[in-house]
Amino acid sequence: MIKDTGNSSVLRRLFSFTKPYRSLLIVSALLAVVLAPLSSLTPWLTHIMVDEYIMKSDLEGLKRMALIFLAVLFGTTILRYYFAILTNRMGQNVIKDIRLRVFKKIISFRLSYFDQSAVGTNTTRSINDLESVQIVFSEGLITIVADVLSLIMVLVLMFYTSVQLTLITLISFPLLLIASYIFKEKVKESYQRVRNQIVRMNGFLQEHISGMKVVQIFTAEKKVSHKFNDINREYTQANLDGIFYYAVFFPVVEIISAASLGFMIWWGAQGVLDAEVTVGQLIAFPMFLARLFQPVRMLADKFNTLQMGLIAAGRVFHILDLDQTEEVDQKIKDQKLIGKIEFQDVHFSYDGQTPVLKDLSFNLEAGHSLAIVGPTGSGKSSIISILNRLYDLQGGKILIDDQDITSIPLSVLRTKIAFVLQDVFLFNGTIKENINLYDDTIDLNQIRKAAQSIGADEFISKLPGAYDFKLAERGANLSMGQRQLISFVRALVSEPDILILDEATSSVDTQTEKIIQEAIPKMMKGRTSILIAHRLSTIRNADQIIYIKNGEIKESGSQRELLDLSDGYFKELYESHFQLAQAK
Numbered sequence: 001m002i003k004d005t006g007n008s009s010v011l012r013r014l015f016s017f018t019k020p021y022r023s024l025l026i027v028s029a030l031l032a033v034v035l036a037p038l039s040s041l042t043p044w045l046t047h048i049m050v051d052e053y054i055m056k057s058d059l060e061g062l063k064r065m066a067l068i069f070l071a072v073l074f075g076t077t078i079l080r081y082y083f084a085i086l087t088n089r090m091g092q093n094v095i096k097d098i099r100l101r102v103f104k105k106i107i108s109f110r111l112s113y114f115d116q117s118a119v120g121t122n123t124t125r126s127i128n129d130l131e132s133v134q135i136v137f138s139e140g141l142i143t144i145v146a147d148v149l150s151l152i153m154v155l156v157l158m159f160y161t162s163v164q165l166t167l168i169t170l171i172s173f174p175l176l177l178i179a180s181y182i183f184k185e186k187v188k189e190s191y192q193r194v195r196n197q198i199v200r201m202n203g204f205l206q207e208h209i210s211g212m213k214v215v216q217i218f219t220a221e222k223k224v225s226h227k228f229n230d231i232n233r234e235y236t237q238a239n240l241d242g243i244f245y246y247a248v249f250f251p252v253v254e255i256i257s258a259a260s261l262g263f264m265i266w267w268g269a270q271g272v273l274d275a276e277v278t279v280g281q282l283i284a285f286p287m288f289l290a291r292l293f294q295p296v297r298m299l300a301d302k303f304n305t306l307q308m309g310l311i312a313a314g315r316v317f318h319i320l321d322l323d324q325t326e327e328v329d330q331k332i333k334d335q336k337l338i339g340k341i342e343f344q345d346v347h348f349s350y351d352g353q354t355p356v357l358k359d360l361s362f363n364l365e366a367g368h369s370l371a372i373v374g375p376t377g378s379g380k381s382s383i384i385s386i387l388n389r390l391y392d393l394q395g396g397k398i399l400i401d402d403q404d405i406t407s408i409p410l411s412v413l414r415t416k417i418a419f420v421l422q423d424v425f426l427f428n429g430t431i432k433e434n435i436n437l438y439d440d441t442i443d444l445n446q447i448r449k450a451a452q453s454i455g456a457d458e459f460i461s462k463l464p465g466a467y468d469f470k471l472a473e474r475g476a477n478l479s480m481g482q483r484q485l486i487s488f489v490r491a492l493v494s495e496p497d498i499l500i501l502d503e504a505t506s507s508v509d510t511q512t513e514k515i516i517q518e519a520i521p522k523m524m525k526g527r528t529s530i531l532i533a534h535r536l537s538t539i540r541n542a543d544q545i546i547y548i549k550n551g552e553i554k555e556s557g558s559q560r561e562l563l564d565l566s567d568g569y570f571k572e573l574y575e576s577h578f579q580l581a582q583a584k
Contacts, residue, residue: 051279197231197235265282341387371544420488459482
């Protein structure tokens with residue numbers, strides 16, 4: 001259930017993150033209150049200095065007032081400095097906390113969420129949107145409060161100094177309010193367009209940089225470049241529209257301000273001649289006018305900043321409120337699995353409509369091995385995905401050691417079931433970090449022992465730094481076979497009770513495949529194992545084989561039993577495999 005994302009509720013929720021930094025918030029608020037009168041005092045002090053001391057030739061009094069003037073000016077500068085530092089520090093700390101919470105939330109989502117959500121969108125939420133949220137603190141609500149207080153204080157002092165000059169000055173003020181409102185609405189619209197285009201651009205860049213091999217193989221560079229140019233042009237135009245509104249608004253404010261100043265000087269000069277206005281008042285009011293128009297001018301922009309920050313915060317909170325989380329208790333890992341697996345009438349669909357697995361039932365005894373074969377798209381990989389609870393079933397049960405897998409803690413299930421996937425994903429970091437995945441309880445001796453058991457230690461030891469060798473993104477500085485061997489070590493190092501190999505040798509060279517084929521029996525020894533493969537050499541030692549097609553088991557038995565079936569699916573696959581091998 002997603003919570004209400006109205007501006008008031010979002011703002012309350014956003015400020016709930018300031019609790020650990022309550023002292024910063026309180027001091028910032030106090031500084032805003034103190035700065036309001038201080039920043040407005042200098043015009044009033046100027047009026048006093050001129051009328052009470054300069055005009056009366058009181059040099060001693062003028063010196064005292066000059067010192068007071070400098071003290072107020074210096075104090076205001078120091079307080080503004082600390083106000084900016086404190087509000088920005090609070091904002092950065094809050095964003096740090098929210099960003100960490102967002103990341104923890106994202107990595108806890110079910111895999112189905114990532115099937116439906118673009119990586120670029122999540123990146124934008126975690127980086128760009130949170131930067132907009134930070135501005136709510138540094139340039140948003142607190143500074144708006146400070147500007148409003150300053151505006152009120154300026155008006156109070158203006159009326160106190162001269163009611164007539166104040167009324168004359170405010171003649172053009174409604175025009176300023178109208179211009180500010182129009183500016184606020186136009187900039188709000190352009191900001192929203194900019195945000196939408198950022199999401200689109202981030203998604204496009206992430207997708208096409210990740211798939212650069214495909215782009216270059218099919219010589220699609222020009223087409224992709226043209227598409228990016230269209231997205232980039234729309235993003236640029238959205239920014240230019242915002243710049244246009246700023247370019248129009250600020251000169252309009254200057255014109256209105258100049259008009260107010262002209263009215264004030266015209267009336268004030270006559271007032272001085274008629275002895276209705278003092279020289280000090282006439283000198284002070286241009287200063288008052290500057291302090292009156294500046295907050296109004298900035299408030300329009302800051303209201304937009306606040307609103308865009310709240311919209312961004314709403315999008316971030318939408319991520320935090322999504323009910324897609326899998327609760328994984330990281331503390332429970334020691335429970336051991338015997339390894340008996342049973343599927344009972346399992347139904348599964350990725351979208352809840354198109355069935356991928358239908359009435360799937362089979363048994364695998366502990367310590368035995370099962371090979372799953374069948375054409376592409378038959379549901380082989382889906383079987384292991386639901387076994388590890390990456391996705392939820394629509395019907396039926398999966399039992400491990402006679403327990404429903406939903407009753408087994410996810411930390412146990414995923415620690416004791418090891419995967420070796422066809423698509424090896426390595427992170428930017430050392431080989432050691434890619435094997436233990438930052439788990440300090442797995443030391444180098446354990447890693448080396450696992451690597452030696454499958455013959456990976458030999459090539460790793462020859463690399464510069466050995467297990468501290470720095471991998472490029474996705475392991476681009478290693479061969480495909482070397483990456484696959486590292487994924488084998490990653491699977492073995494946790495000493496799993498159940499081992500799953502999903503097309504584990506389909507992407508390796510012949511020499512590496514030979515090493516892996518020798519290692520697989522060692523890996524499977526004493527473990528319940530499931531093997532999915534197109535290469536029949538990988539499954540030759542399996543105790544049981546099932547042939548699956550269109551999400552249904554068509555054949556089941558040992559390799560000998562399946563080969564004895566006339567016109568069997570597996571027999572046809574077996575014969576075509578070896579005919580192809582002989583042809584080579």
